[in-house]
Amino acid sequence: MDQQHSSENESSFTPYPQAEREASYDLKHSGPGIASFIVNLIVFIGYIAGMSSAFAAFGRLDEHVNRSTEELYNLVADQQYFVIGVIVIIISFFLNLVGMILAIIGLALKHRKKRFAVIGFVVGLLPIALLIILTAIGYAVRGA
Template sequence: MDQYEQNNLNGTPVPVPPYPEYGALAASARKHSGPGIASFVVILVAIVVYIFSLTLVTAAVIDIADQSIDAITEDMMIHSGAIIGILMMMLAGVLHLVALILSIIGLVLKNRKKLFAILGLSFSVGIFILLMILFALGSI
């Protein structure tokens, strides 16, 4: 008796064919990875926070740009838009790091779809590269 035969109620062997289509069915029935979905959502929130914080900081800089250096330093310390924008930029950086870690965890999980983990990782890396370019241009 080979591995695909089993006994029926009368004791006679009944051939049971292997189901190669089961592998395709099982692959489509896999769930998305939870950390991958979380990383995608977190990086989207981080992008919104980045945009909002950059808007606040830019508005504060434009508001005090026509003053002397000493007045700019004093106004930046009391200008709430700049302070909130900088704090939001730090929050977005923490969210960015969390999204990066979650996307790596989502990629490592076995038997899960990795679409959202790949999207979260690619957005994280893309935003990181854009921020490095922005900081490099700002330091010139």
């Protein structure tokens, strides 16, 4: 009788219910979460490319002071790099907003893994946080 009683206790008690364990492995990744991760990675690369282009144009301005007409055409070309850089930054900003919206949708979906949505949200917040910090530093320096 002890063997029958002990086998009933072992089978009726499981430290982690089997149904919950199987359900946690069957979850799919959230589609909007993956999309937000990819979009925000592209945005991050876009910000770097735009800033590099704009800063490269500023770095070449000193080379063209008191130069010939031919070199002034090079100055105009450098300004085109600046304009392209600014346009890329503006496009990246709007794509950043799209990525953040996708991340929020990915986080709101039930019965889906949220790993990529969280990573996409964090990667999307980095440029926005950096923009806020740099704006605060700019106002502090300007006010000083």
